[in-house]
């Protein structure tokens with residue numbers, strides 16, 4: 224009895240082939256298993272019927288933890304007389320590309336144990352990995368997922384590593400990034416003036432952080448800038464150097480017990496913190512453990528656990544239990560990932576800790592938050608990307624997203640592949656990154672033809688213009704989607720329903736009537752799309768300035784009910800601080816009132832974001848926005 228099996232899903236780079244080998248060995252199955260060029264796996268099996276049945280049963284039910292079998296095609300074929308079971312070389316193939324490589328996975332328990340075992344040959348070696356853990360998406364250039372298609376090809380395996388790699392019963396069997404002190408990448412520590420520090424780089428870095436230094440650290444998906452999160456002085460210094468007045472920093476805390484001294488953690492949050500994704504999780508602060516400047520004016524702080532060998536080793540040597548670990552970038556720029564580029568940030572740091580493995584795909588830490596025990600993803604990046612999302616209909620396309628906090632997605636047949644976090648696409652550097660991401664995903668997914676290019680209907684977004692241009696070049700239809708219709712459409716998918724009435728609570732999006740939308744009740748379903756209702760339009764004086772100075776929204780909002788003199792009187796009485804915090808103080812305030820009265824440079828909006836800004840300013844919580852969402856976030860913290 225013989226079968227040819229085709230397995231789709233997350234089945235490459237997750238120890239799937241060794242698993243198949245082991246069960247074949249167990250049930251005396253003959254044949255082969257191999258990776259296909261499209262990220263699927265092909266298995267040929269022959270053997271006694273009851274054994275083949277047992278094999279199939281194990282295949283379906285006992286796959287390794289990171290593997291995800293989405294589709295299993297079984298075809299009965301003629302026996303070919305194989306003598307044994309083999310793991311064959313990957314075929315380049317021209318398959319349909321329906322599968323995808325796994326995301327980057329935090330170091331596993333087994334590797335962690337070896338990392339701190341003085342008898343292990345990878346004792347304190349930060350690049351330790353196995354088939355169950357380690358970098359994946361961040362190091363891959365193209366499929367199939369083999370060492371030569373990743374940045375690990377720069378590091379030929381030593382004899383011992385190769386033996387493990389070739390032994391089907393070893394945990395490192397075909398662990399593509401496997402390596403050791405002898406053959407793998409290594410860390411080096413540099414001073415500001417480019418001198419290499421002779422002492423142990425990780426041990427020294429830990430000591431320097433304890434002493435209050437600020438250090439750029441190369442990790443899995445890019446560089447972080449790190450310092451001691453319990454040292455107020457150094458955290459404030461970091462703010463000065465980065466030009467980040469108020470925006471909260473994410474921190475990495477050495478273990479869960481320590482997190483519980485800093486923040487409240489419920490069971491769902493605990494599971495997520497410890498998951499292989501290790502996202503930054505927004506938690507409610509507790510006690511006075513951390514430097515106040517880590518997340519000033521907020522009741523929450525973004526915390527993650529260590530996820531790479533280097534992090535564990537640093538905490539092993541360090542006396543500080545918590546580091547600021549913020550992406551290495553100046554505001555609104557992409558995180559630095561290349562060794563040459565980090566020197567461009569030398570003014571912000573005292574030392575640079577880098578390694579010599581290339582990061583192919585930049586990938587920021589993911590950010591999640593729990594609301595009523597349910598996970599909400601704020602930034603979907605490391606640990607999630609490039610896993611696809613299933614969709615009930617089929618086409619091939621690219622969606623380019625909006626302007627801020629952008630990510631793009633490629634749609635192939637019934638799957639949506641969201642890119643990693645791209646950022647603020649009003650910046651040229653970020654648009655370059657966006658193009659890189661499209662090219663990379665294109666290569667991995669082997670996309671050839673597109674049916675559709677989808678853009679935000681905003682007339683001026685860089686992303687929308689890029690999409691329109693691209694569509695013209697390859698002669699494909701463009702679909703322009705209203706910003707909030709798109710938001711609500713995602714809810715259809717998330718809730719697996721065909722019809723929905725959704726509420727979009729948002730900052731700004733270009734409305735189909737040319738006004739600025741952001742507080743919308745929208746129907747989406749078999750009758751198409753309809754805007755049922757929205758926050759009453761109110762005037763927003765001064766265009767973009769309104770998002771930086773919440774008093775502008777407040778004055779606009781009040782003008783729905785009050786005249787110019789009444790607004791002046793009210794605001795002088797209730798929130799004089801907001802007036803004096805304007806760049807030109809009272810004079811500017813007068814101009815704002817005239818702008819509203821005469822409708823000069825005033826747009827109409829239904830934005831919830833600006834509405835919350837207005838309240839934040841009225842209550843004296845926040846007069847000036849220094850980062851996206853600040854007035855509303857501080858208002859929430861103030862209310863709780």
Ligand SMILES: [Zn+2]
Nearest residue numbers: 331334353356
């Ligand atoms: Zn491992």
Ligand SMILES: [Zn+2]
Nearest residue numbers: 381384403406
């Ligand atoms: Zn080695």
